[in-house]
Amino acid sequence: MLDIKIPIGLMFSVFGVIITIYGFMTRNDAELYQKSFSHNVNLWMGGLMLIFGAVMLLLVRRGKSKT
Amino acid sequence: MEVQLHLIDYIIMVIYFVFVLGIGWFLRKYMKDAKQFLEAGRSLPAWVTGLAFISTNLGALEVMGMTGSGAKYGMLTTHFYWIGAIPAMVFLALFMMRFYYGSKARSVPEFLKLRFDEKTRALNAILFAVMTIMASGISMYALALLMEKVLGWNFNVSLWLSAVIVLAYTYLGGLSSAIYNEVLQFFIILIGLLPIVILALMEVGGWSGLKEGLAPIAAQKGFAPDTLTTTWKYTGAANANPMGVKWYGIFAGLGFVLSFGYWCTNFLIVQRAMAAESTIAARKTPLIGAIPKMFIPFLIIVPGIIALVLINNPGSGFSIMENGKPNYDLTIIMLLKHYLPAGVLGVGITALLASFMSGMAGNVSAFNTVWTYDIYQSYIRPATNDAAADAKHYLRVGRLATIFGVLVSIAAAYLAGLFGNIMDFLQTIFSMINAPLFAVIFLGMFWKRTTAHGAFTGLLGGFLVALAHHGLTAPEGATTLVKGGWLGLIHTYPVEMAQNFWTAIYACASATLLTVSISLVTPQRKTDDELKGLVYSMTPKISEANIPWLKRTNTLALLVLIIFIILSVLFW
Numbered sequence: 001m002l003d004i005k006i007p008i009g010l011m012f013s014v015f016g017v018i019i020t021i022y023g024f025m026t027r028n029d030a031e032l033y034q035k036s037f038s039h040n041v042n043l044w045m046g047g048l049m050l051i052f053g054a055v056m057l058l059l060v061r062r063g064k065s066k067t
Numbered sequence: 068m069e070v071q072l073h074l075i076d077y078i079i080m081v082i083y084f085v086f087v088l089g090i091g092w093f094l095r096k097y098m099k100d101a102k103q104f105l106e107a108g109r110s111l112p113a114w115v116t117g118l119a120f121i122s123t124n125l126g127a128l129e130v131m132g133m134t135g136s137g138a139k140y141g142m143l144t145t146h147f148y149w150i151g152a153i154p155a156m157v158f159l160a161l162f163m164m165r166f167y168y169g170s171k172a173r174s175v176p177e178f179l180k181l182r183f184d185e186k187t188r189a190l191n192a193i194l195f196a197v198m199t200i201m202a203s204g205i206s207m208y209a210l211a212l213l214m215e216k217v218l219g220w221n222f223n224v225s226l227w228l229s230a231v232i233v234l235a236y237t238y239l240g241g242l243s244s245a246i247y248n249e250v251l252q253f254f255i256i257l258i259g260l261l262p263i264v265i266l267a268l269m270e271v272g273g274w275s276g277l278k279e280g281l282a283p284i285a286a287q288k289g290f291a292p293d294t295l296t297t298t299w300k301y302t303g304a305a306n307a308n309p310m311g312v313k314w315y316g317i318f319a320g321l322g323f324v325l326s327f328g329y330w331c332t333n334f335l336i337v338q339r340a341m342a343a344e345s346t347i348a349a350r351k352t353p354l355i356g357a358i359p360k361m362f363i364p365f366l367i368i369v370p371g372i373i374a375l376v377l378i379n380n381p382g383s384g385f386s387i388m389e390n391g392k393p394n395y396d397l398t399i400i401m402l403l404k405h406y407l408p409a410g411v412l413g414v415g416i417t418a419l420l421a422s423f424m425s426g427m428a429g430n431v432s433a434f435n436t437v438w439t440y441d442i443y444q445s446y447i448r449p450a451t452n453d454a455a456a457d458a459k460h461y462l463r464v465g466r467l468a469t470i471f472g473v474l475v476s477i478a479a480a481y482l483a484g485l486f487g488n489i490m491d492f493l494q495t496i497f498s499m500i501n502a503p504l505f506a507v508i509f510l511g512m513f514w515k516r517t518t519a520h521g522a523f524t525g526l527l528g529g530f531l532v533a534l535a536h537h538g539l540t541a542p543e544g545a546t547t548l549v550k551g552g553w554l555g556l557i558h559t560y561p562v563e564m565a566q567n568f569w570t571a572i573y574a575c576a577s578a579t580l581l582t583v584s585i586s587l588v589t590p591q592r593k594t595d596d597e598l599k600g601l602v603y604s605m606t607p608k609i610s611e612a613n614i615p616w617l618k619r620t621n622t623l624a625l626l627v628l629i630i631f632i633i634l635s636v637l638f639w
Contacts, residue, residue, distance in 0.1 A: 001094070001097055001108075001110070001243065002090070002093055002094060002243075002247065004090075004115060004247045004250050004251070007086055007089065007090055007247075007251060008250065008251050008254060010086070011082065011083070011086045011251065012254070012258070014082055015079060015082065015414065018075070018078065018079070018082075019075075019079075019410050019411065019414070022075050022409075022410045023410060026408075026409075026410075032408045032409060033408055035405065035406055035407065035408050036262075036266050036406060036407070036408055037266070037269065037270070039266070041262050041266070041407065041408060041410075041411050042408065042410040042411055044262075045258070045261075045262055045410075045411045045414065046410075048258070048261075049258060049414075052254075052258070
């Protein structure tokens, strides 16, 4: 019917790209990251979401090549 | 109190909406008959139904409430996730699921019809339909109120917008769409809340720093210094822990009656497992759900406990005060505000919206199934000889029921705003139908002699006893009759939770007693053949001998129990 890993993978990849770029653009904005004790949470979480999304999409490809 | 959102946060939210609706849109072409729409065609793999099983339970009220309870009771709140869920989920998987799934019943009320009779089904179906819609209205109200208070969104706009989105994707793709979205929502909730746990633990200096920070707070409340970071240690006496309950109250009330009543009989939950592709997948569903369930406390309760440290430290700038009183429901969103910069904040707020939607879609998809099969098909328009035309007809009815259910939920949400107390009361009443239901279904599955009259009397009697118990007792310091005592006061409990536990214990015990005694004096009208697949002793044992042992249901159950015991010991 629909492999749910596809929308999950796509959505988190999109989130990952957007949040990572935003984190990169705001890397010198000390005021923004005051809340998170100067950790650039957007870079970390963006990266994490990108990896998660990519893994989901990879699983979809692997599943397809098997069948 | 207001949280400022940036453009980036709104972009994240809009993308999420697009995906949620997109899943519904994509699935719409598969919705050719009622079975596809209301039962997801019984075709989903266990990991999907397992995650949906847990996600639908992780609604907005759950996330807000449990983070708030973390701030109130500390680690004791984890009892709701460990003893109060895991044994029941394992029991459901190992002993009950084969009857639900194997009976080919399409809902829990229909199982009651197959095992007992029409009146037992009718009683349960009607109570369940009303309760489910009210529950979804109450959570919709809570969410819209939170969004108004904290984000400054218009109450009506967030109410209608969230309802219309849930309506759109459940209308288009039915139960499949609800379940698929619950899986997506599960991951968003996980990832959206993850940074607050990490940042909050960093701020207080890890677990040991948290313990140190909580010691003076516990002492100030008159408890031992490690009360708020332990689970069982101080349950020897009711006044030694903030929940005000003794270990056997937790064990019997929460661990047995409340949790078995909820996890083993609530159609909202069981429906997810019934959509699985095979008996094995259905049995694995609760077990797969149990694994994330055990770790969710670290995501939603631990931040609540850390909030307690922040609340008691005026220098932290963290507050959940509203009109001079702490409002624990605000804990989760205030934590999001406190720690997250724009960007991840959008993901965090989206996680809250996702939790709301997963809960509400669960309610709506359970409601339309019970309405269509157990009320409409049973009493309004029975099936005809033309199966193909029926499948189309009930599909249309299921879709209309979805719209109707959402509209009634919206009405209930406005009622909750007008008469908050009455809605609280209704919720308390509805919580009373599960404990007797468990007693009746359990006896029905494991005692061949249980009769339809016995079951019906047990169901009704247990409910009335629960009602009477609530009417005759009240928690200490109760100011309204909504909390109990509306029939006159004969006993006062130290806290509301103790009253809830005992209400459920009385309900379950009297339902058992009534069902057994009436069954013994009424004849069993079902033949042995009719009871096949519905009663333990009449059903062939299932053998998983041909499956490698690593993939067997029992192995998974054992793994779940081992993790459960390790966690309980670690946080003793």
